[in-house]
Amino acid sequence: MGRWLRDVWSGIATAFAGMRVTWKHLFTRAVTLQYPDERWTLPKRTRMRLFMKYEDCIGCGQCVRVCPVACIYMNTEKRPATAPPIWAANGMPIKLDVKLFDIDMSLCCYCNLCTYPCPTDCIYMTPEYEFATGDLTQHLYHFAKEDAQFLTVNPKAKPNA
Amino acid sequence: MDVFYALFPAAWPHWLRVVLGAAVPAIILVTFMALGPILYVYAERKISGFMQDRLGPMRVGPYGLLQTIADAIKLLFKEAIYPAGVDRALFLLAPCLVVIGAFLSFVVVPWGPNLIPADLDVGLFYVIAVSSLATVGLIMAGWASNNKYALFGAMRSAAQIVSYEIPAVLSLLAVVMIVGSLSLQQVVEAQRGGLPHWFLFRYFPIMLVVFLVFFIATLAECNRTPFDIPEAESELVAGYHTEYSGFFFAMFFMAEYTEMFIVSAVASVLFLGGWHSPLPPSWTAAIPWDLGPLWLLAKAWGLVFVHMWLRWTLPRLRVDQLMHVAWKVLLPIALGSTIVVGGLVLWPATSNGFPWDPFAAVAVSVAVAAGLVQGFIAARRYEARRLKEGAA
Numbered sequence: 432m433g434r435w436l437r438d439v440w441s442g443i444a445t446a447f448a449g450m451r452v453t454w455k456h457l458f459t460r461a462v463t464l465q466y467p468d469e470r471w472t473l474p475k476r477t478r479m480r481l482f483m484k485y486e487d488c489i490g491c492g493q494c495v496r497v498c499p500v501a502c503i504y505m506n507t508e509k510r511p512a513t514a515p516p517i518w519a520a521n522g523m524p525i526k527l528d529v530k531l532f533d534i535d536m537s538l539c540c541y542c543n544l545c546t547y548p549c550p551t552d553c554i555y556m557t558p559e560y561e562f563a564t565g566d567l568t569q570h571l572y573h574f575a576k577e578d579a580q581f582l583t584v585n586p587k588a589k590p591n592a
Numbered sequence: 593m594d595v596f597y598a599l600f601p602a603a604w605p606h607w608l609r610v611v612l613g614a615a616v617p618a619i620i621l622v623t624f625m626a627l628g629p630i631l632y633v634y635a636e637r638k639i640s641g642f643m644q645d646r647l648g649p650m651r652v653g654p655y656g657l658l659q660t661i662a663d664a665i666k667l668l669f670k671e672a673i674y675p676a677g678v679d680r681a682l683f684l685l686a687p688c689l690v691v692i693g694a695f696l697s698f699v700v701v702p703w704g705p706n707l708i709p710a711d712l713d714v715g716l717f718y719v720i721a722v723s724s725l726a727t728v729g730l731i732m733a734g735w736a737s738n739n740k741y742a743l744f745g746a747m748r749s750a751a752q753i754v755s756y757e758i759p760a761v762l763s764l765l766a767v768v769m770i771v772g773s774l775s776l777q778q779v780v781e782a783q784r785g786g787l788p789h790w791f792l793f794r795y796f797p798i799m800l801v802v803f804l805v806f807f808i809a810t811l812a813e814c815n816r817t818p819f820d821i822p823e824a825e826s827e828l829v830a831g832y833h834t835e836y837s838g839f840f841f842a843m844f845f846m847a848e849y850t851e852m853f854i855v856s857a858v859a860s861v862l863f864l865g866g867w868h869s870p871l872p873p874s875w876t877a878a879i880p881w882d883l884g885p886l887w888l889l890a891k892a893w894g895l896v897f898v899h900m901w902l903r904w905t906l907p908r909l910r911v912d913q914l915m916h917v918a919w920k921v922l923l924p925i926a927l928g929s930t931i932v933v934g935g936l937v938l939w940p941a942t943s944n945g946f947p948w949d950p951f952a953a954v955a956v957s958v959a960v961a962a963g964l965v966q967g968f969i970a971a972r973r974y975e976a977r978r979l980k981e982g983a984a
Binding site for chain 1: 920
């Protein structure tokens with residue numbers, strides 16, 4: 432009988448304890464973010480879509496080799512000796528013409544490994560995350576440009592040399 | 593209804609006044625019953641959202657107000673599928689029976705001194721009889737569906753309602769003994785005089801326990817969580833309405849929510865003073881018009897809120913636990929309190945309640961209100977702390 436009374440009492444008491452918890456949560460603000468209307472403020476170094484600054488690429492191919500899922504495609508040609516010399520933004524001379532630089536974002540695993548070996552820091556990840564498309568081929572981003580404006584002066588060269 | 597009969601001009605023929613006097617309140621009630629679930633489903637989804645720190649429906653209409661209307665229209669236009677091997681006649685009859693069982697109880701619920709569709713002398717008996725009709729519909733649905741999950745659900749619901757009907761009826765008996773009548777209107781009249789005269793606080797705390805038993809038993813009869821084993825979605829797909837789609841599914845849905853409202857209305861009539869206001873009569877005497885329906889609605893909706901509150905608080909019981917609660921806990925308590933109340937009613941010194949009842953009524957109400965306010969303040973504090981930790 433005592434055990435029975437204790438059980439009944441604990442059943443009622445715990446039900447009320449639970450109701451107290453839910454009553455408390457009834458008046459706390461929802462944590463939901465209404466996505467298309469509101470957006471998260473992402474940290475500056477969020478790793479989302481890959482970007483590559485074509486004007487700075489020297490075509491070394493290290494990013495291609497390091498990529499664990501092989502989502503970067505690159506094709507280079509030796510720059511003819513007659514062509515005017517060009518430089519990357521950090522002063523490295525560009526000796527190869529990058530004819531093709533494609534990144535397939537539907538393969539990319541966002542590991543960020545490709546950005547570390549890049550000698551000119553021209554490939555990096557951006558906080559841009561809304562690039563869903565209805566067509567998978569739209570995820571193949573072409574970075575090679577015909578009309579790229581390369582630096583024709585070495586930016587790191589001493590002014591009077 | 594005499595009120596509506598008197599509303600129409602005396603120049604009209606008698607038969608027209610009688611027909612209109614019956615049709616107008618019937619149409620109002622049926623509309624209220626049929627459209628009520630739209631409101632309850634919205635309230636349920638919103639309350640569950642808020643209790644889980646979500647927003648609930650937000651996209652259809654302002655604050656998602658049109659969400660359930662859109663859902664109802666969607667269900668109306670969906671195809672009703674008859675799976676292979678169903679018993680067509682029973683399959684169609686079952687949801688109708690469930691809805692009728694839920695709707696019929698409205699006939700005897702008093703909304704005001706003269707506002708009652710039919711003041712039957714056996715009102716309570718009628719409510720018990722009619723609300724059990726829904727069970728027949730559930731079993732019919734489970735059997736006709738030709739589906740093992742539907743049959744499991746139906747069998748479970750039969751076992752559950754047979755078990756929980758007993759404590760519910762026994763706790764009704766306590767009220768009937770105090771009033772000396774089965775008419776719901778007379779039950780309400782016996783509670784005239786504000787909060788301290790409610791049967792909830794009569795023979796404090798005995799009737800409080802009786803109310804709890806009645807509330808738990810009727811919660812189980814509505815097949816609501818934590819007693820929703822007949823439609824336990826994690827065990828039985830959807831229980832007895834597994835095979836139903838479209839409008840017939842909507843009818844089950846409507847019946848569930850209507851039944852939730854009707855048991856809350858009956859509980860407020862029996863224990864919470866029905867259409868009487870909780871305020872002392874001297875305060876409300878100045879109000880010229882009859883606020884009875886509003887008071888009953890407020891009380892019934894308050895209990896509906898408690899139903900939803902419990903649903904989002906407690907997990908589902910196992911079948912054996914369910915039977916344990918019914919037969920080993922609620923039944924002895926209901927039996928014991930029925931005997932005690934019967935004795936107290938017969939003893940002249942206590943036939944009008946214990947001397948401390950009015951004080952207990954005020955004290956309990958103040959304590960409940962204080963608890964709710966305190967929970968509200970605790971919620972604000974909790975949120976402030978969460979925001980601070982989130983900012984840090």
